[in-house]
Amino acid sequence: MPPVEKPKKKYKDKRPTRDEALLEELGERLVEAKEEESEVVLTIWGLDESIQGRIVVLDARTRLVHVQTTDGITKVPFMDIMKVDNPDY
Template sequence: MAKASTPKRPTRDEFELEDLGNQLVEAKEDGDERALTVWGEAEKVRGRITVLDSRTRLVHVEDNGHIRKIPFLDIMKVSYS
C-alpha cells in the first residue's frame, strides 16, 4: 500500500526561526493586530497575539473573542494586517 504524498513544511534555518520568534514577541508586546501566513492554510490568520507558549510551542491568536492556537513551526510569515 503506497503512502499518500503530502507536501512537507518547508525547512528553515535557525536564523529564520529566531527572526520569526522576535517578530512574534514584538507583535505580542505591541498588542497590534497582525496577519500570519500559516503553512497549509489558504487564507491568512488575522488577530492579536495573546500568548506565546514555549512549553507547547503554540501561538495563541485572538480575533473577536475567538482564540486559535497555531503551532510555531507552521507560521511562515508575520505581517501587519
C-alpha cells in the same frame, strides 16, 4: 487468485525548512507584536488563507501561538508560521 494491491500511502507535503536566523526573526516579531498588543497577519503553512488577530499567548512548552481573532482564540504551531505581517488597513 490475483495478487492484492496495497493501497498507496499518501504522504503529507513536507513543511519547508528554514534556517535558524529566519526562525529567530519570526520569533522576535511575534514577541514584539504580543508586547505591543498589535494586530498581525500570519501566513500559515498548509492553509490557503491567513490568520489575522492579536497574539495573546506564546506558549514555549507546547510551542503554540495563541491568536485572538474575531472568531475566538486560534492556536497555531510556531513551526507552521511562515510569515508575520502587519495588516493592511
